[in-house]
Amino acid sequence: SSSSKGENTTATGGNGSAATSGSSGGGSSTLTMVVQPSGPLTRNFNPFNPNNAGMIQGTQAFVYEPLVQFNLAKTGQEYPWLAKSYDWSSDGKTLTLHLQSGVTWSDGKPFSASDVAFTFNLLRKFPALNTSGIKAVSATAKDPTTAVLTFDHASFVDFYYIASVGIVPEHIWSGIADPSTFADPNPVGTGPYLLTSFNQQGWEMTKNPHYWQAGKPTISNIRVPIFNSAPSATLALGQGTVDWAGLFVNNIDTVFAAKDKQHNTYWQPGYSTVTIIPNLEQGKPLADVAVRQAVSAALDRTQISKAATQGQAPPAASATGLVLPAQETYLTDATKQYALTPDVAKAKSILDGAGYKMGGDGYYQTPAGGDLAFSLEQPSNYADFMTDAQVASQQLKAAGIKVTVSGVSVQKYTSDITNGTFDAAIHVGVSGTSPYYQYNYWLNSAFSAPAGKPAISNFSRWEDPATDKLLTQYASTNDPKVQATAIDGIAQVMATKLPVIPLLYGAAWAQMNTKKFTGYPTADNPYMLGWPVSPSSEYTVLQLKPAAG
Amino acid sequence: MTSTTSGPGAEPVLRTTSLAKHYTLRGRGRRRTVRAVDDLDLALVPGTVTAVVGESGSGKSTVAKMLVRLVRPSSGRITLDGRDAGRMNLRAYRKDVQMVFQDPFASLNSVHTIGYHLARPLLNFGRARRGADVAGKVRDLLQRVKLDPQFADKLPHELSGGQRQRAAIARALASEPRVLLADEPISMLDVSIRLGILNLLGELRDTDGLAILYVTHDIASARYFADRTVVMYAGKVVESGTALEVTDQPAHPYTQLLISAAPDPQRIEIVDVSRASSGAASAPTDGCRFRDRCPFAMDVCRQQPPDVAVTPSHTAACWLRVDESQRPASGREAA
Amino acid sequence: MKFLLRRLGFTLITAWAAISINFFLPRLMPGDPVQLMVARLQQQGAVSPNAMQAMQVAFGLDDHTSLIVQYFQYWGQLFRGDLGRSITFYPSSVSEVIGQALPWTLVLVGVSTVISFLLGTVLGAFIGWRRGSWAETILPLSTFLSSVPYFWMGLIVISLFGAKLGWFPLSGGFDQGIDPSWSSDFVSNALYHAVLPAITIVLSSVASWILGMRNMMVTVMDEDYVLVAQAKGLSRLRVLSAYAARNAVLPSIAGFALSISFVVSGSLLVEIVFSYPGIGYSLYQAVNNEDFPLMQGIFLIITFAVLLANLVADVAYVLLDPRTRQDA
């Protein structure tokens, strides 16, 4: 009966959409967007399922909206969304959300705080749904526009995850016996779009007539085509049949920009840090901080960035791992000095100082004997990482460090870094509203594990009480000043001890064809990252306007 | 069962007792047993050639293959010098009993030289030591079959059919066997080559005292060359005796048919065999197997006829040869 | 009959062995599905380290029953006809995922394989028949085409006929705007999309059929019964069809049955290159995500397809070649 309910509701939505514009699409009011070549998907829009089609192709928030939207392009900037505002109790254990009024579900039912409370209670009740790891103790609706979440520990830092959760309608989801196996084929949300059709080649959405933001959306249809491989998606992009994409496009200037100089644009700022993760376990070559410093000093990141991505993934600019310029505000006088400039001589002098002797073969010898050598691992089918590694290995050779580039299957790579069976690996960081999230991901000893046991995220296995303390300090306060000090402390640890070695910035891939729609974020107007990833894609799509003429 | 007792003075080297081979055929669900050879008693005597003649499919090749132990008998015994062959080490047995295969084109491996073919059994049976010894022995063998020693280096395809046949015989002689089984060794060849082979085998018998089993369709050649002839019909021996006796005074109706059907330029009239129509495939499996085609068939032929001595050296398995008074009353007559 | 029973018995043992391998093989791969999924999600931004646990729970991977127990449970499931839930497409069931992908593959690869087989066999028969004629120039050409890596040809074909000339769509199985149905619109659209991939498959597989048939033809043409047929003054067509090609095609039929397995598993590269929705790509996804249930499901299909095809080939052989009915 739960599913029939769902169907009924969408039927209503469908009717509504038919009134506004034909679902056959193709017209100028249809935006075609692609996040990634995913291969055929199943009609699964359950927002708590990390593999749901909406999540994979960036349309999830078009239906299930978050409480707050965060601008990862400009740290600290956030936009109230379903929640007009929010307050934290000082101990960080109580979060009060003040919700928008006048919001309705796409089936016409009113949205209220109890839906929010229901959603968070649902995550508590069904751990399988809690894929963002939120640890709320209880969630209640104080009044129709106020919801209160309580936690058993200070949860300031979890707000990023909490506020990003898509809110689902209680009146539908409460009738679903096992929401963890619910495919939610006809999603009903508060968002600006309704699903109209779905097949192996993709899906289409049309504008939600009941949408709560007045005058929005301006684009009446969304089309999401499915591609199996990046080249076929890129081809379509080049042909102008895709308006907005989040692909990594090699030679983007020839393949994309040059095809329509007037309309084909891209803005792909960094949002996270790609690093070389050293295995810090005793006995591994990179356990010696001097070696890590030498490696970092010897790398010419600009060359790497050029070779692997034609500069599209910008070179990391600071040894602190801060994503610049997005996190520029966190740079202090103490950490500004850690800019990354290639300096082979410095690398050599570090090694000389640490007791390594240059051998006859042009490589340093370890005190224990043998070349100073390590293998650098990444999946073979990540072409950009492979290039990174190859160029890095050439550069490190000049510094007397022998690097074997090891391309392996994704499976082996994942298993190796998780279990600590590697020397060094190239790895991408995570995004967040502040540097804390990456630092926490990289350095929290709680996420580490002894060799041979799977670590959760601290793959270099950095176990440093001082760092942990700083992380806790950040997490247990809402005071930006205290937080900034904590970040600065960690940044210094990063820059000097190099528990991970920053390499490049992970770019938020975004290509836009402005022939039909304009208003995408740009370097000049970085109101959001440009990529069509949910939930920020929703914010962006609502800013778009039909192109003049 | 005294059908093939040895000639005076000589003890048979190889002997079979009630040897039989039954094949089971599977097809279209039902099973059928082919009695390829039944109840065979045979004795091969040194210095004699025993010819086996008979219709196609009467089991001649099967006999030869059983004797060289390529085919396992269904029942019966083979003895070599009185020892049970089945218990003997295969290699030791084959040292004494060798076979020449029917088809000289198929029985030599085309990738090996004649010398290799001859050297292998020499080494396998310990008749020569590696090195110069083998080469010398190979030369001897070639000379015995009247081939030039240079043939040792030739490949089979460089030889004519007759030469191949000689090489095959030389190979069989390599182990210095006492028994040679020759399965239709001449059927593929033209008449003049045939003759060369037969003469060669005859010489081997005379000089080496070989016991030879000569399987053939060609009755005239059996008469020309064999000492004894055994006639088989549908897996059974129907007549045996000296070669001349069997061909000149055939005692069994089948032998008579066979001989009258053999091509003979000196024949006065063409023989009519149209009555003897049906093939061996449908021969009865009990009693006299020839009775359906026999112009003299009687009721008693439903029972297995005894081997009757026509002369001391000549027997035939036919009720006609049994005095009427001594024939058992047939079932129908009794009824 | 006995022959068939025996065949059936061996088929069953083979199936058992293959299914067991299919069960253990994926689990021997390094890594586990949740790690892979987290790694994948992480590339798109927000993922909390705490999410691991939830995902373990979500995909039922937190339960630590021993492999052997799982193995027997798997058999239990199989006998109930339950293939489990895919991880990649969670919560869809494996049978749903397969059911969605398989028809496309069956149609595209199946039809092109059949076309390739028919075309190759007819061409091969003709070339074998007309030895020494101009027709033989097809041989080196088709051999060249068949030595070309699949995906390479596919990509070139796309960039030529799709991107450059715009004659055919660049990718996909049909236009997204049309929903799959049996309407003529949809079918013609789907056919239009299938042209390039089908041509690629046919071009790169036709050579082996041509060659096999041609060689058999040449061999059979040398059989006495063909000579007799010619001596009998039968018409050319009759000799070709009832005597030469009729007998020459037998080995090709066995080969054709085996190529059915290719229909399911060999289509991967084509499906990747042409973004065609099919089972090959699903398998690729399953492997990449270590989606054990989906992998097992697809393997099962492949295994059954191959075994069935083999069995059918055997039976077809028995029907077409009376000689095999006797012994074997």
Next chain:
Amino acid sequence: MAETSDRPATDAVDDVLAGDRVGGPVPGAAADPLVSEPADPGRPRRRRRTMSGKFVAGLVILGLFVLMAAIGPLVAPYDPSNLGPDVLAPPSWQHWLGTTGTGQDVLSQLLVGARQTLIIGVLAGLIATAISTIIGVTGGFVGGIADDLLSLLSNVFLVVPALPLLIVLTGYLPNGGPVAVAAVISLTGWAWGSRVLRAQTLSIRRRDYIEAARVAGEPGWRIIVFEILPHVRAILASSFLFTVLFAILTQVGLAFLGLVDVSQWSWGVMLYWAQSADALNAGAWWWFVPPGLAVALIGTGLALLNFGVDEFINPRLRSNSLRGRAARDSAGGFTPVVRTDPQPSEVQR
């Protein structure tokens, strides 16, 4: 293209391809086709035989590639991994085949990659052929339950899907060097050859010369090695060539999917890089086309060689030298009349 057979076709030929057939060779047609062209270089008195044009063409093509593999790395103008300043440059005098997206020299990659490609191909061919020979020939010769089990094994390997097997195995092999890749490919590629060889052995094992070898006291292993193997060597050769082709194509496919270590240059790896840089789309055909073409050419060379081997197994497969009407007649079952002798005197009617 002088295709004249210098020896008659015999039944033995048939047996090789069409399974066992009753009846011996035609008298007078004495030569066994498997021998008249001795494949052993050491064998005396090699018979002259006009090699088929296809065979020669295949040999030439492969010879060129083998040469390339042998001296490629020595003559390569650049280090194939070296990043140059000219990015995605079309063919020029500096870079005959242009450069890649990172400014590497395509020609150098092609030259250097030949070695890895060929080594993997040949190695995989050898390993797979060895396995299939051991399993197929032994099974066929021994018969009985051992045969049943061995054919079961090869059937299972035919059924087990290759892709995951490859991934599992590459996951286990350290760093996926050429030997490892070859081993993995051969493990998935031996089963077919084994079936063919088994069928062939089955048809041979009851031949007279095998029985004769038994009678001559040869032990089983000697019969397999010295009596049977020489007779399947043409099939072995053909299965070897086929496996090499299969291995090269598989290798290229694996590389394309990024399943091998793409830091070691091979043609597949070139294609991988070209593809991940979307070279075709960027108009850099000089990057994408050469490696594929090289693979196709090598495949063609192998296939042509295979034709040669096939024709050698079965002389009938040679295309005949007749042309025009004569060829048509001959195909229709009418012996062509090609008058080379002067016309005899007119017959009175």
Next chain:
Amino acid sequence: MTISAGSIPVTTRPRAGDPVLEVRGLSASYGLGPDAVRAVVDVDLTLRRGEILGIAGESGSGKSTLAYAITRLLRPPGVITAGEVVFRPADRPGGGMDLLSAGPAELRAIRWSEIAVVFQSAMHALNPVLTVERQLLDVLAAHRRSMSRQARQARVREMVEMVGISPSRLKSYPHELSGGMRQRVMIAMGLILEPQIVLMDEPTTALDVVTQRQILQQILELRERLGFSVVFITHDLSLLIEIADTIAIMYAGRLVERAPSAFLFHAPRHPYTRGLLASFPSLHGDREKLVGIPGSPVDLRHVPSGCAFRTRCPHEMPRCATDRPPLALPVGDPPSADREVACWLHDGRQPPPPSLARPAPAARPEYATAGTSTIRDTRAEQERS
């Protein structure tokens, strides 16, 4: 006590017919150019209506090639390089048709309906995957278009019954029949259209003598009834002497002797023929050691100059090495003997050796030959001389 009842009346054979097939200067080879195997060289032959023409000779001497060349059924690489094969159908008196210049359609029309071929091994001559009936019906379908289905089926039944096979076996596949039965099916097939010429290439080699004789008997009976001509190829000279009217002996691709069979048997003129005759043992008389022909067969690619047989010939003369003897009436034989030999011993320049100069047995009445002569005792004489 012997079973030999019921002989065939041999006296009622057709009268010496006019030629139905004339072969003139026929040459055929395998391949072209210097490497070609010249398997048939310059053969002249005449086949008369109702005649049984036997061809014998060494293995590989070109007998089969000759037969197939006549019907243009020679396989690639076989080609016909010279000559004429004139077929003179009974219903077209006077007119002849050169098979070598005939087109496919013409050939197809006369194949089987006028000239049928019974192939060496019935084992392979029947398509293993079609029933025997289909293969018989095929012939009728191709050549008797006007016949109704029923009529065709009836004809097929009639024919298989005639060769002694129960029509119930018609639905069988070839492998389900015994060798002898298959051979008979082939014969039935060969005769189903009542052709004028039947070419038989070693049709009975693999069979035992009884079966062989049964088949031959049927052929002879049918010939009596239908009056067709037979070309019969075999190694079995003794058989040929028994059934053939005329025998041609081939050596190294050429005819070396052709004579009525009684003449050939009793008074061979060519040393090779004599060698053959001396090589098969007799079923009668004392056992005597026979010696075959010394030496080994020639390689058709390197045929010796002059007379190809000279290297094995006991009577070799210098001129044998240089000049090839033509096929001609031996000097000393009357033209009525209708025989030819290719040997310099018979060119009249020197008396032939006694063994090759024996007088012919008797004046020969038409084609009645071996069967009617009383020759039982001549064999011994022949050997002694």
